[in-house]
Structures are given as structure tokens and as C-alpha cells.
Amino acid sequence: MKATLILAFLLSSCTAFAQKKETKGVNINLTGTYRLKIVDNILADSSRVHLYGDNPKGILMFDAAGNYAMEIYSSDGRPAFAANDKGKGTDEEYRAAVRGSNAHFGKYSIDKATQSIVYDIIAATYPNWENTQRKSRFKFDGKILSYIVAVPTTGNAVRGEVVWERM
Numbered sequence: 001m002k003a004t005l006i007l008a009f010l011l012s013s014c015t016a017f018a019q020k021k022e023t024k025g026v027n028i029n030l031t032g033t034y035r036l037k038i039v040d041n042i043l044a045d046s047s048r049v050h051l052y053g054d055n056p057k058g059i060l061m062f063d064a065a066g067n068y069a070m071e072i073y074s075s076d077g078r079p080a081f082a083a084n085d086k087g088k089g090t091d092e093e094y095r096a097a098v099r100g101s102n103a104h105f106g107k108y109s110i111d112k113a114t115q116s117i118v119y120d121i122i123a124a125t126y127p128n129w130e131n132t133q134r135k136s137r138f139k140f141d142g143k144i145l146s147y148i149v150a151v152p153t154t155g156n157a158v159r160g161e162v163v164w165e166r167m
Contacts, residue, residue: 034060034164074100
């Protein structure tokens with residue numbers, strides 16, 4: 001009985017140590033699928049703007065080969081195209097579709113020295129980000145992934161905060 005208690009204590013201690021190492025950047029494994037929780041712009045006065053509404057929708061996927069894909073959509077609802085044809089939208093419909101979504105995909109890596117995710121973006125709904133590299137400092141506890149976007153799609157007067165939950 002005493003040996004069982006000692007073994008249980010050692011196992012729980014090793015598990016806690018392994019989890020602590022992961023948050024320090026020693027053994028980071030982001031592989032998986034994540035659900036969007038928060039995507040905000042933080043203004044100079046520390047106030048927040050919910051770019052995609054109070055309950056944005058989104059998915060982020062990392063695979064073991066270093067590929068990623070991310071999609072974010074507004075919770076405020078984007079209007080359907082009245083013509084039921086993507087090629088025949090009005091200026092207002094196109095504007096709402098672009099402003100209410102953000103997506104990109106490409107390759108990713110982890111810079112352990114700076115605790116950053118490095119995104120090598122291949123294609124994006126915001127064309128200015130195509131064929132660029134974006135680096136974001138992050139925190140990850142095994143379930144919640146959060147990072148700061150130093151220069152979001154809205155420009156460099158703000159910074160972005162994005163929080164994902166592993167599914």
C-alpha cells in the first residue's frame with residue numbers, strides 16, 4: 001500500500017513537471033484543432049474592439065508536418081448575396097464579406113527562444129499578408145493557446161489578441 005502511494009505521488013509529480021516544461025517552451029506540441037474564443041484589437045488606451053463581434057467563429061489547425069490553416073468569421077452575421085452568385089455581389093455585400101472574415105494558411109514553426117509561433121503565410125484573404133512571415137509571442141497550457149499579433153490586419157496603431165481552445 002505504501003509503495004502504491006509513493007508510485008502515485010511520483011507519477012503525478014512527473015506529469016506536473018512535464019506540463020510545466022511544456023509551458024516553458026521546452027516541449028511544445030501545438031498539433032491539433034482549435035476553436036476560436038477571442039479575437040480583439042487592443043487600442044493604445046487598453047480598450048478593446050471585438051473585430052468579429054462578441055462571439056466570433058473560427059478554427060485553427062496545426063498538423064505534425066508543419067502545416068496550418070486558420071479561419072475567422074464574424075458573429076454579427078454577414079449578409080447573403082441577394083443575387084445568390086458570388087460574382088454578382090453589390091459593393092456593400094463584398095465589403096461585408098471581406099470585413100467579416102479572415103483566413104490564411106501556410107507553414108508554421110515554433111521559435112522556442114522567443115516563445116513565438118512563426119507563420120509563413122502562403123495565401124490569405126488579406127492579400128498584404130501573402131508570402132510574408134508573421135511572428136507572434138504565445139502562451140500555451142496544453143488546452144488554451146493565446147498570442148499577440150503585433151501588427152494586425154487593421155494596421156500598426158493597435159495590436160491583436162487571439163485566444164483559441166483545443167477541441
